[in-house]
Amino acid sequence: MPAMKSSREALSVLLEPVADGMERMRAVLAAQLQETSPAVSDMTEHVRRFRGKGLRAALVLLVGEATGNTTDEHASVAAIVEMIHLATLVHDDILDGATVRRRVACVNERWDNQTAVLLGDFLYARAFALSTDLSSRLASRLLAETTRGICVGEIEQSTRRYDFELAQTTYEKIASAKTGILYGTACTLGARYPGGNEIVGDAMETFGNRLGLAFQIIDDCLDLTASTQGLGKSVGTDVEDGKITLPVLRVYSHADEDQRAAIRDVYTRPGLTDRAARLREVCDLEPGLVYARNRARTLLHAALKNLKNLPDTPARGALFGMAEFVSERGF
Amino acid sequence: MPAMKSSREALSVLLEPVADGMERMRAVLAAQLQETSPAVSDMTEHVRRFRGKGLRAALVLLVGEATGNTTDEHASVAAIVEMIHLATLVHDDILDGATVRRRVACVNERWDNQTAVLLGDFLYARAFALSTDLSSRLASRLLAETTRGICVGEIEQSTRRYDFELAQTTYEKIASAKTGILYGTACTLGARYPGGNEIVGDAMETFGNRLGLAFQIIDDCLDLTASTQGLGKSVGTDVEDGKITLPVLRVYSHADEDQRAAIRDVYTRPGLTDRAARLREVCDLEPGLVYARNRARTLLHAALKNLKNLPDTPARGALFGMAEFVSERGF
Numbered sequence: 266m267p268a269m270k271s272s273r274e275a276l277s278v279l280l281e282p283v284a285d286g287m288e289r290m291r292a293v294l295a296a297q298l299q300e301t302s303p304a305v306s307d308m309t310e311h312v313r314r315f316r317g318k319g320l321r322a323a324l325v326l327l328v329g330e331a332t333g334n335t336t337d338e339h340a341s342v343a344a345i346v347e348m349i350h351l352a353t354l355v356h357d358d359i360l361d362g363a364t365v366r367r368r369v370a371c372v373n374e375r376w377d378n379q380t381a382v383l384l385g386d387f388l389y390a391r392a393f394a395l396s397t398d399l400s401s402r403l404a405s406r407l408l409a410e411t412t413r414g415i416c417v418g419e420i421e422q423s424t425r426r427y428d429f430e431l432a433q434t435t436y437e438k439i440a441s442a443k444t445g446i447l448y449g450t451a452c453t454l455g456a457r458y459p460g461g462n463e464i465v466g467d468a469m470e471t472f473g474n475r476l477g478l479a480f481q482i483i484d485d486c487l488d489l490t491a492s493t494q495g496l497g498k499s500v501g502t503d504v505e506d507g508k509i510t511l512p513v514l515r516v517y518s519h520a521d522e523d524q525r526a527a528i529r530d531v532y533t534r535p536g537l538t539d540r541a542a543r544l545r546e547v548c549d550l551e552p553g554l555v556y557a558r559n560r561a562r563t564l565l566h567a568a569l570k571n572l573k574n575l576p577d578t579p580a581r582g583a584l585f586g587m588a589e590f591v592s593e594r595g596f
Numbered sequence: 597m598p599a600m601k602s603s604r605e606a607l608s609v610l611l612e613p614v615a616d617g618m619e620r621m622r623a624v625l626a627a628q629l630q631e632t633s634p635a636v637s638d639m640t641e642h643v644r645r646f647r648g649k650g651l652r653a654a655l656v657l658l659v660g661e662a663t664g665n666t667t668d669e670h671a672s673v674a675a676i677v678e679m680i681h682l683a684t685l686v687h688d689d690i691l692d693g694a695t696v697r698r699r700v701a702c703v704n705e706r707w708d709n710q711t712a713v714l715l716g717d718f719l720y721a722r723a724f725a726l727s728t729d730l731s732s733r734l735a736s737r738l739l740a741e742t743t744r745g746i747c748v749g750e751i752e753q754s755t756r757r758y759d760f761e762l763a764q765t766t767y768e769k770i771a772s773a774k775t776g777i778l779y780g781t782a783c784t785l786g787a788r789y790p791g792g793n794e795i796v797g798d799a800m801e802t803f804g805n806r807l808g809l810a811f812q813i814i815d816d817c818l819d820l821t822a823s824t825q826g827l828g829k830s831v832g833t834d835v836e837d838g839k840i841t842l843p844v845l846r847v848y849s850h851a852d853e854d855q856r857a858a859i860r861d862v863y864t865r866p867g868l869t870d871r872a873a874r875l876r877e878v879c880d881l882e883p884g885l886v887y888a889r890n891r892a893r894t895l896l897h898a899a900l901k902n903l904k905n906l907p908d909t910p911a912r913g914a915l916f917g918m919a920e921f922v923s924e925r926g927f
Contacts (some may be wrong), residue, residue, distance in 0.1 A: 302748050304755040322709055356713050379754055382687050382713055387747035389717070393724050394740035405736055409725035416718035422636040423710055513685050 272594060275317060279586040282579040289340035290322050294347055299403055308384050312351060314519050320480075320587070321451045322347040327587070328455025328469050330580035331572070334462060342404050342458050345392045346451045349408060352388035353415060371518035401459030411450040418442025426507035427532060429517050429525070436511055440481040441474060448477025453594075468571040472584070475568035479561040480591045485510035486557050487594075489541055489550060501541030507532055511560065512553035513544070524548055558592075565592055603925060607649060610917040611651035613910040614657035620671035625678060628722050636739050639715050643682060643924055651811075651918070652782045653678040658918070659786025659800050661911035662903070665793060673735050673789050676723045677782045680739060683719035684746060684778075686712055732790030742781040749773025757838035758863060760848050761855070767842055771812040772805060779808025799902040803915070806899035810892040811922045815893075816841035817885050818925075820872055832872030838863055842891065844875070889923075896923055 272406045280287055298309035322343035329335040359381050389412070396405040422439045425431055452473030457466035488503045489512060503510050509517070509532075517528055527547040531540050544550065575581045611618055632648035646751050653674035662667040720743070727736040753770045756762055783804030788797035819834045820843060834841050840848070840863075847860055858878040862871050875881065896919045906912045 300748065302752055305748050305751050308751070356717060359709060359713055363896065378709060380751065382690055382716075383747050383751045383754065385713075386687060386716075386720070387744060387751065389720060389742055390744035392746055394738070394744055397733055397737040397740050402733060402736075405724070405733075406728040409721055409728050413718060413721035413725055416714050416721055417631065419635050420636050420639070420711065420714045420718065421633055423714065 272590075275556075276590055279583050279590060280319075280323050280327075282330055282583050283323060284287065284534060286326040286329075286335075286340050286343065287319065287323060290319070290326070290343040290347065293341050293344035293395075297344065297348060302355065305387065309387075312355065312384065312388070317347075317351075317354075319347060321350050321447055323481060324448060324451040324473060324476075324584075324587070325455040325458075326459060327580050327583050328452045328473075329458075331575050331578055331584055332456040332462065332465050332469065333576075334456055334458070336459060338399055338401075339455070339458065341399060342454050343451075345396050345404060345408065346447065346454070348388050348392035348395070349412060350447060352385045352392065354596075355385035355388065365412075399459075403458055403460055404454055407450050407454060408514075411446050414442050414446045414580075418444075418446070422508065425509070427509070429509055429514070429529065431509055431514060433511065433514060436509075436514060437478060440485075441478050444481035444484075445474040445477035448480065449474035452476075465574075468574070472571040473566045475564045476591060479564040479568065482511055482557050482561040482564070483594065486512055486554050486561075489513070489544070490554065498539070501539065504540040504544055506533060511557040512550055514553070515556045516548055516550055516553035520548065562592055565589075597908035603921075607921060610914050610921060611650075611654050611658075613661055613914050614654060614867070617657040617666075617671050617674065618650060618654060619662075621650070621657070621674040624672050624726075627778055628675065628726060636718065639711065640718075643686065643715065643719070648678075648685075650678060652681050652778055655779060655782040655804060655807075655915075655918070656786040656789075657825070658911050658914050659783045659804075660789075660908050662909055662915055663787040663793065663800065664907075665787055665789070665796075669730055669732075670786070670789065672726065672730060673785050674782075675733060676727050676739065677778065677785070679719050679723035680743060681727070681778060683716045683723065686716040688721060688750075690716075707716075712873065722891075730790075734789055734791055735785055738781050738785060742777050745773050745777045749777070753839065758840070758860075760840055762840055762845060762861065764842065764845060767840075767845060769810060771816075772809050774817075775810035775812035775815075776805040776895065777827060779811065780805035785805075794815070799905070803899045803902040806836050806895045806902075807919060807922060810895040810899065810919075813842055813888050813892040813895070814925065816924060817843055817888050820844070820881060821885065832870065835863060835871040835875055842888040843881055845884070846887045847879055847884035850883070855902060893923055896920075 295313065298306075298313055300306045300309060325343040326335070326339055327347055329339045359378050393405065393409065396408060399405070418439050418441070422443060425435070425439065449470040450473070452469040453466045456462055456469040485503060488500050488510070491500050504513075513528070517525060520528065524547070528544065531537065531543045531547055537543060569585060569588055572581060572584055626644065629637075629644055631640060640800070656674040656677055657666070657670055660670045690709050724736065724740065727739060730736070741818045749772070750772050753774060755769065756766070780801040781804070783800040784797045787793055787800040816834060819831050819841070822831050835844075848856060851859065855878070859875065862868065862874045862878055868874060881912055900916060903912060903915055
């Protein structure tokens with residue numbers, strides 16, 4: 266997997282302007298995952314191995330630097346954002362029936378659904394508890410509201426499963442709620458925490474929302490095309506779960522009636538295995554993937570416009586690089 | 597079910613000193629459960645029908661009155677405590693595989709596990725969001741920490757399933773963490789919110805913790821003895837889930853080897869149905885139930901000692917009545 270390795274290296278170079286902050290963020294995260302209860306620490310140890318790219322935490326720190334707003338507490342804010350993301354991942358694994366997350370067995374595979382629910386709850390609670398220790402309430406407020414929004418997005422999504430008539434705007438609204446919103450809040454907090462700086466904060470929120478939406482669209486493309494080994498998490502789960510993502514929506518809307526019936530059959534026929542591979546057999550996904558990737562690029566372009574008033578610093582450069590990373594990423 | 601009806605009536609009489617506050621609490625709760633998303637409001641509407649006894653909310657209000665600490669925000673604090681309790685119930689239903697909760701189909705029965713996880717997350721998020729709108733951070737702080745403690749208790753419990761060697765102290769530690777702690781925090785907040793009043797708050801916390809532990813012990817007895825119709829939620833779920841509760845621990849520790857083997861068999865033999873009924877067949881649970889109920893009474897007695905310095909008011913009288921209700925309740 267040399268491509269993936271070099272992609273990880275590229276990301277690490279990108280995050281150099283906030284390398285110290287990222288290290289402090291990881292230390293805070295590690296401390297928060299420690300528990301005196303052996304049963305709990307066994308599980309949080311497992312979650313630590315997910316590690317992940319830390320993109321959301323990096324956005325808090327990079328936007329903080331780029332807007333000249335970095336405080337001593339930014340690393341903690343970044344850790345809280347990352348913990349909320351981890352909690353959504355753990356609960357998402359229950360939802361998706363996914364079995365592999367970042368090359369480590371999912372919580373619900375190694376333990377069971379019970380435990381995964383509790384561990385996710387634990388991570389949310391830890392995140393909120395840490396946020397209430399900060400000097401300003403801004404992080405608590407925005408993140409509680411953001412978490413609510415993510416849940417609403419996920420619930421909306423689950424009611425739209427197997428809905429091939431989904432409008433692209435509805436798909437994007439849901440993807441914004443479940444992914445864009447946390448990117449947006451990470452950026453707002455970077456620019457505004459502990460308070461003030463609202464105009465810059467709003468521009469950064471728009472930057473983050475669009476970046477996050479683009480990230481989700483690319484994620485939906487990778488779920489159809491990547492290998493589990495390359496991506497480091499289960500793929501094809503959207504098809505298994507009946508989630509109709511942008512590339513499929515596009516192909517479906519341009520297909521004739523026979524092809525539409527074949528696509529619906531792949532999603533719904535009971536007992537079918539490896540539905541994503543079957544889907545690639547019954548239709549040509551490529552035009553849908555090209556369309557979706559273009560849409561992601563358009564969104565990234567729109568996102569970057571919000572950085573135009575920021576001074577030219579390495580952190581601002583890294584935010585541009587982040588947009589490129591999202592667009593080109595293979596993991 | 598005339599007994600249950602009069603029991604509900606008795607509770608309603610008990611809560612008269614805070615009837616106005618309870619009404620305001622329910623109004624806040626109803627407003628918080630409203631969502632513009634139709635998919636979400638359909639589900640929260642369903643949760644509203646759980647209603648429940650509102651004991652935890654009542655404790656916030658009664659302790660507030662009894663300690664002369666009632667503020668305009670107490671009803672909101674009470675609603676937040678109740679929402680956190682609702683969230684734990686929704687997630688608990690996933691854990692227990694329970695199918696009936698308060699005579700209303702469980703969320704995970706009517707929808708699915710996915711939805712139940714998301715709805716619980718939504719309720720937690722709403723609760724935390726509301727707490728960040730209060731004038732003092734005390735509720736956010738204590739409730740985030742309490743939620744973490746509840747998760748740790750539930751995780752500990754899940755690792756101790758089928759453990760017949762569980763010490764009574766460990767059982768009580770777990771029951772305190774999963775139930776006592778929220779009762780304790782409800783009482784602390786009643787006495788202390790928005791801040792100060794620490795000594796009284798500590799006594800009220802001890803009162804609440806012991807009351808909550810006693811409540812849980814009685815709950816564990818009812819799970820073995822009550823009917824689904826009378827209790828209004830699934831019964832026998834502890835046996836199904838391998839939870840070894842105090843009455844069973846007691847019977848097991850006094851049983852001979854043959855009887856122990858029979859008890860273990862009822863818990864573990866694959867495919868067995870109605871395990872609670874089978875358990876009643878293979879052993880006499882009565883001595884265990886008597887022992888557990890006595891333990892609950894001892895705890896309630898110890899709880900009430902913490903009220904001794906409070907002035908003699910209707911609210912203090914209601915707290916005494918609450919202890920009696922917990923001890924005598926059939927639902």
